[in-house]
Amino acid sequence: MVDDKQPRAGGPVTYVVEHLDAELGPWSALEYACIARESRAAGARFLLSSVPAELKMPDDLAKMEELEVEQRSVEDIFADRKSRVCLLDPAAKVELSPVDGDQFDVFLFGGILGDDPPRDRTSELRKKGYTGRRLGPKQMTTDTAVRVTRMIAQGKVPLEEIPYIDDPELRVNQNESTEMPFRYVKRSDGKPIMPEGMVDLIKKDADKGVDDLF
Numbered sequence: 001m002v003d004d005k006q007p008r009a010g011g012p013v014t015y016v017v018e019h020l021d022a023e024l025g026p027w028s029a030l031e032y033a034c035i036a037r038e039s040r041a042a043g044a045r046f047l048l049s050s051v052p053a054e055l056k057m058p059d060d061l062a063k064m065e066e067l068e069v070e071q072r073s074v075e076d077i078f079a080d081r082k083s084r085v086c087l088l089d090p091a092a093k094v095e096l097s098p099v100d101g102d103q104f105d106v107f108l109f110g111g112i113l114g115d116d117p118p119r120d121r122t123s124e125l126r127k128k129g130y131t132g133r134r135l136g137p138k139q140m141t142t143d144t145a146v147r148v149t150r151m152i153a154q155g156k157v158p159l160e161e162i163p164y165i166d167d168p169e170l171r172v173n174q175n176e177s178t179e180m181p182f183r184y185v186k187r188s189d190g191k192p193i194m195p196e197g198m199v200d201l202i203k204k205d206a207d208k209g210v211d212d213l214f
């Protein structure tokens with residue numbers, strides 16, 4: 001049984017997404033809103049960092065009180081405790097494990113839309129020198145990466161016990177389906193866990209052409 005609702009003894013765990021894209025479009029907005037809601041429900045903080053002052057936040061996101069938005073970068077915010085920050089990095093040599101939940105207070109993610117093939121933009125954070133941990137070899141969406149980190153660090157579930165679904169196919173209309181080239185956590189009904197509203201957004205975007213999605 002996964003229990004990721006327990007707040008930790010030494011203050012809340014903080015999940016930080018360093019926003020690295022120039023824009024913050026509807027896809028990222030749904031992912032960030034989902035991370036904010038789930039972090040709050042798990043007794044954790046969610047911080048969206050490096051958000052340029054001139055960036056127009058989507059209204060639904062701007063009004064969420066579960067979301068803390070920072071113009072400063074993660075380096076400035078956590079300058080005094082760099083060793084307590086763990087970067088979730090698809091290129092790290094060590095997998096995240098439950099003991100890391102005691103070793104680190106801050107889990108850092110790249111605010112980057114998934115791309116296929118992955119362009120390794122997480123390297124922008126890697127070069128800052130944080131300790132890195134991997135969540136298996138397959139690229140996850142940012143909300144999935146936070147969800148899996150929470151299950152491991154707070155819920156103490158080993159990575160290999162988390163049920164996954166890779167590259168799910170989504171039916172966008174009667175004749176077409178589109179493959180999502182990412183790893184997702186599998187729900188008990190066998191479907192991938194995605195942010196609220198994402199399936200509808202994918203269907204809508206599919207009308208514009210699947211290539212524009214990534």
Ligand code: SAM
Nearest residue numbers: 088089090109110114118120121122135140145
């Ligand atoms: N295409 C990517 C890149 O350019 O690095 C991956 C972006 S992924 C959608 C967004 C973030 O989720 C990454 O920066 C990383 O923090 C986290 N992430 C995704 N899959 C991961 C994995 N298998 N292991 C560790 N972190 C992962």
